[in-house]
Amino acid sequence: MQAVKPPAGPSEGPASPTNTVEVDVGRAKLRVAFAPLEQQPSISAGGMSPPGPGSESSMIKLGKLWQRKVLQDLQDSTHFSSTELQVLLNHFSAHSDAGNDKLDRTTFFSSLSQAFGGLEQRVLEHIYTAMDENGRGWVSFRQFATALSTVFRGDKDDVLEFWFRMYDSDRDGFLRPSDFQQLLSDIHYSARRDIAVHVEQVFAEVAEDDAEAGAAAAAAADGLKDADADADGPGGAVSPEMLLSYDEFRAIMEEHDVLPMFLTPHKLARHKQLPALRNLSPAEREVVLLLGSDVRPAKGAFLINYDAKASQFFFLLEGEVVLERSGVTLQRVVEGEFLGEAALFEDIKAKDEDGATTFTTAARVVSDGTHALALDIRDLYPLVYHEHPGATAIVQRLGRIMLERIQQTEARLQTILAQSAPQSAAGVRMSSKDFAAFRRRLTKQWALKYHKIGRKGKLEIVPTKAMGSKEDLSVAYSPGVAEPCLSIQANPARAYDYTAKGHLVGVITNGTAVLGLGNIGPLAGKPVMEGKAVLFKKFADLDAFDIEVDESDPKKLVDIVVALEPTFGGINLEDIRSPECFYVERECQRRMGIPVFHDDQHGTAIVAGAGLINAMELVGKELSEVKVTVCGCGAAGYSCAKQFLALGVRRENLIAVDVKAASCHDWHAGQNGRAS
Known part of the structure; x- marks a missing residue:
């Protein structure tokens, strides 16, 4: 383990041309290329930015064309979508000098540092240093977006590499003891948990591992002692045992179980303060x-x-x-x-x-x-x-x-x-x-x-089984799906074992009596049917499909509903006008082998009946002693009246009227004997 530095150049005059040094350090061959700063491409977790002095600040003058190119490159190299990147760019431009794509340190800490999850100032200083990888004193949007992508959505390797660069104080590809100590201290402070790893322990273990390679490393160090003249330590030299490479750093983070805290400090940071x-x-x-x-x-x-x-x-x-x-x-x-x-x-x-x-x-x-x-x-x-x-x-x-x-x-x-x-x-x-x-x-x-935000409407379909591989798909669909098909053919009752039928409800309407809106048609009634399907899921954990049928003829509507029996485990009839609703429900119940429920009738009646029972408890009376008036004798009112009678209200004490002021019983009795 050893740092390699370029040969010392003259203190004045133009930078020396690019040169390369290869050094064997025991476990790997290290190839290091040295070039003047203005010739070096900037390297980030998301890839390389264009070479040359102030390349991005120059390119931004190309306007929209440059912007589209940068966004396209970032979409390929980060974990953000094109829309997210465009929004981030707008946000970045509102705070930076939009004319040259620069975000200086002062603006970052005053306006945009919160983007990194409320991390402490000491950590943010290192983040900014890692973003400003060329030491220019400002950060471009490419660097800003790449860092955000790494911190929030990067995988383990991305995050570890970024944090290693954050604390590589002299950007030589190695951590010194002081760098590593600062890193551990900042993780501990952000995560609010003790870390079972110590600097002395780590560097002692690494030195022991490197014992066999020590001679080669020492020889390499002697050969480059001039290059190390400006290094830390006595006499300007750095002992190989006092440097930590990225691979060793990564292994230590895993071995000492620091990774859980290390990879998501932005999710843990300052929660006690915020x-x-x-x-x-x-x-x-x-x-x-x-x-x-x-x-x-x-x-x-x-x-x-x-x-x-x-x-x-x-x-x-x-x-x-x-x-x-x-x-x-x-x-x-x-x-x-x-x-x-x-x-x-x-x-x-x-x-x-x-x-x-x-x-x-x-x-x-x-x-x-x-x-x-x-x-x-x-x-x-x-x-x-x-x-x-x-x-x-x-x-x-x-x-x-x-x-x-x-x-x-x-x-x-x-x-x-x-x-x-x-x-x-x-x-x-x-x-x-x-x-x-x-x-x-x-x-x-x-x-x-x-109803418009996000995914339109209120419903979506999600799989209940794993679908992440071709093997999963071959079972969910062909050829594996043939087996449950044949089993159900042999015994139809097995459909409840192998399909969603047993917890799937059909919410069906023809839109002839939607809420208080009247006959607005099946399409206009769709938001209501989606809402009812959501209620089934929310309060009973039953899945539901909404089906809007463009059919006003009660007999044809019954035929359509009955034909859907293989799909559903139950039918919820919804918002069908009175008196046709009574016929539709009765015929569907007679012809189908699954439960059929007309919500406008029975759902309303159940709730109203519960309210009436509670009211009697509050006033200390019996249902047989009170008079009840039902105002409105449509599907809901008529069923409420029937429910009240079943609960114990005397028929002579029940007054139910519609717009014609006729008794509910007499009015429905005239509808071809549909009342009971």
Whole structure:
């Protein structure tokens, strides 16, 4: 193990031409090429950048053509997609000198260092040094993106090599004891765990391993003693036993079980100081850290101003912020929470259709030491449109926060209004009125965005078995799939053993009575059917397909549903108008050998019956003693009435009416005897 340095050149004048030295060091032959700095290509974990002085800063002047070339190269050499790289480039350019693609040290630490996961300053210093591999004093986008890719998504070898370069203080391909000590100290500090490895122990073990090769290494060192004149140690010489190569470093990291901490320090860093990050999923945390810009507002400053049309939202790392309207405090936001969620709708924050100013709130900092990350919603949307899981989850989180805060704010305004004196209530009442209009509009807009973000709709199909090899596929499909097929042919009941039939529900509609919207057709009813399928999965862990059938004839609809019996283990009829729904359900149940359930009837009746039972317990009465009125005698109302009778309500005490004010029993009795 030995460092090899180029022959000493003159102290002045032009650099010496490139020359090569080959040295046997016992275990390997080391070939080292020396060249003037301006002739050396820059080497990174993602590959080599163009040679020449200031190559990237010169190339950026080629504009979009250069940008596309860099993004294409980075897509091949990093773990980021083209969309992620474009978003990162936009974010990088907003903070760097966009004219020459330079990110200096000061800007990195003030604006973009948070991208590396909240690592401590001492580690970030080494990261910047590793990125600035030529010592130019600035970092290009290529170097920045490559380092992020390595730290966040690199494999074991990528990460180990990058961290080795971070602590190779003189860039000679070896670590000295002081370098290694600093590395271990920083890992220990970031991971908050003890490391069972010591510098003295490591270098003693390596020296012992190198005993047989010592003579050759010493000879090589003597032959190059002039090259080592500027090295550390007494007399300028470095003992071979005091240098650690990358291969030895990698082996030590594995042997002493440092790898778990070593490979993911950005996921562990500063969690004790920044518990805010704990509530985010790994994918969300990655997006927040990669795209967030550090903001440290003073106490009393506004993160968000009244009626401001903003495209930014914030994630609060430390401190406290209040949301207020017209001087009235509505809510408090603490660390670990997002604010500025109305940035989702920055395009509608100016005026309502009637010309009135929309309801907005201000966010004022109320604590010292507040630290937030500012994110631009326009950076997030390209990732969302390409189904990035972290970006999609953040947008969904913002929408959920918006709905929660809308409810909380509305309740707060009503409380203030009730407690206000008559002379001061007018302003609050106007705020309440503005807020109601704002709530309706944002709720509508969010409902549309919710269904559009990420993968469109609310459903996807995922495999339940391993599919990672051709052997897996040959069993999942041909030829292996023939065996369960033949088994089911011999015994149809085995379909429940070898297929998803037993936990697969068909959610079927013809769109003739969708929610409160009426006969809007099967296609327009699809979002509702997807929603019902999601409910089956969420609350019963049953898979479901939504099937929208363009057929209004009840008899033909029955034929279609019955023909689907081989596919499903159960049928959920949904949003079929009354009175046809009674016929469709009864005929399907008669002709099919699997459960058939009309949700509008029985789902509503079950919930209403449970509510009625609970009500009787609260008031201390029996069902046989009370009178019950069912207002509306469609599919749901009629089935509720039947359920109430089955639970114990007396028929003479049940009043059920429809729009014609006829009794429910008499009205359905006239529908060809369909009532029972």
